[in-house]
Amino acid sequence: MDLLVVGDGVDGVAAEAAAIAGVHRVRIAQDAGFLTQSAGAVVPILADLAEGYTHIVGSAGAVGRDVFPRLAARLDLMPVTDVVAVLGPNRFVRPIYAGNALETVVSGQEKHLLTIRASAFRAAAGGNEAVIEPVDHGDVTTLAKFIAAHRSQGDTPDLATAQIVVGGGVSVGSPEGFKLIESLAARLSAAVGATRAAVDAGYAPNDWQVGQTGKIIAPDLYIAIGISGALQHLAGIQGAKKIIAINTDAEAPLIKLADVSLVGDLFEVIPALIAELDRLGIKR
Ligand SMILES: Cc1cc2nc3c(=O)[nH]c(=O)nc-3n(C[C@H](O)[C@H](O)[C@H](O)COP(=O)(O)OP(=O)(O)OC[C@H]3O[C@@H](n4cnc5c(N)ncnc54)[C@H](O)[C@@H]3O)c2cc1C
Incomplete structure (x- = not known):
């Protein structure tokens, strides 16, 4: 090869x-x-x-x-x-x-x-x-004209290869609400993912979108927070080895599909989880 x-x-x-x-x-x-x-x-x-x-x-x-x-x-x-x-x-x-x-x-x-x-x-x-x-190569100029490159900044792991991904849905309600997802991810050295609904609402950048029209991920652990589990989202997470879902709706498809499900309000559960990780000094 x-x-x-x-x-x-x-x-x-x-x-x-x-x-x-x-x-x-x-x-x-x-x-x-x-x-x-x-x-x-x-x-x-x-x-x-x-x-x-x-x-x-x-x-x-x-x-x-x-x-x-x-x-x-x-x-x-x-x-x-x-x-x-x-x-x-x-x-x-x-x-x-x-x-x-x-x-x-x-x-x-x-x-x-x-x-x-x-x-x-x-x-x-x-x-x-x-x-x-x-390798010998000829002239590399092309008809396409390069105008600018806009690269996303950040030190979070790459979604496609991360061992842990923490994903947030539109239910976070605002870009500030999405910071909760990012805080949890930072403590776990995890990549951050988002649903298309969260991206469309402007809560998360486009390159965090997971699913049919986003990134395909295959982490050891996917923590899905306030995500219903639409087919188009599930298309991107089939490679996840274990899934934890947190949702207020016990009937949400992702709650039923997850290995571990927690029915609760993300605005109560995630701060409590972060506080507990901090109390125990757990940081990957
Ligand atoms: C052609 C096409 C391509 C698409 N591609 C993608 C794609 O690549 N990726 C993708 O993700 N989607 C994609 N979608 C959109 C997809 O169909 C869904 O609309 C989207 O995934 C839903 O996102 P969501 O789970 O954030 O929102 P919703 O479906 O609205 O779910 C929100 C969830 O949050 C829960 N919730 C509400 N409040 C709280 C709270 N306080 N605490 C905890 N839980 C709470 C609710 O019970 C609900 O389950 C695509 C759609 C189409 C038509």
């Missing part, structure tokens, strides 16, 4: 990639033009390199969703997206109907383009020392 690292000043990333078990070779393309992360700049390199490979795999994140359809069009191949399990060289499992069913795709193509949901796979071991080789 070879890994491609594209960017500028990414020697450190390439070194980390070379340490991943199973990697034969890391190929690195560096140019200031890649800093815009424009798919138009990356696709030509992948298309050139594709010749020598039977499987080309990327993450089903924002970059993968941008790059792989373009690459597929260029190579005239059908991509298989959001893969959650690999059953064989040409048999892949992926969710359909907003995650309510899984389908097995058997691809008859000679070359396979896959985007995978990283959270569905175990992390690879380290300790490898693969070779790192530069």
Whole structure:
């Protein structure tokens, strides 16, 4: 397996990639033009390199969703997206109907383009020392014009890979109310998630949204606070190993589905929980 690292000043990333078990070779393309992360700049390199490979795999994140359809069009191949399990060289499992069913795709193509949901796979071991080789690339200017990058700031763990996620719903009532969710998350070193209703109401930023049209998460523990459990939200949390739900409504779908359910008012339960964690000096 070879890994491609594209960017500028990414020697450190390439070194980390070379340490991943199973990697034969890391190929690195560096140019200031890649800093815009424009798919138009990356696709030509992948298309050139594709010749020598039977499987080309990327993450089903924002970059993968941008790059792989373009690459597929260029190579005239059908991509298989959001893969959650690999059953064989040409048999892949992926969710359909907003995650309510899984389908097995058997691809008859000679070359396979896959985007995978990283959270569905175990992390690879380290300790490898693969070779790192530069890749020749041509002009990386594209028709797209880079205007600005707006990156979200914060030191909370990444939602897609966090071990614990604390999620809040629209019932927090305000951006200030959402701070309760963030306070609990901070004590548990957890990532913060939100429902689309909470995001639409302006209580939480867009990139915290979990669900069908948000992030897919697979933490060891998901604490869902004031979240009803709509199908579109559940589509994003199916990989959670354990779920704790806190809700005033004993009939809420998430209360019924959770491993541990607490029927109560979040404005009483969460401050009490935080106070207890503080009293016991518990902080991850
Ligand atoms: C095409 C499409 C895509 C969508 N994609 C997504 C998605 O990606 N992610 C997503 O989350 N949603 C998505 N939705 C929206 C989804 O259908 C729900 O509307 C949304 O998940 C509901 O969010 P919620 O649980 O915060 O709100 P509600 O459903 O209104 O639930 C609020 C819950 O809070 C409880 N509650 C109220 N007060 C308190 C209190 N004081 N303490 C404790 N509990 C309390 C209530 O009992 C209720 O269960 C999508 C919808 C569509 C149509």
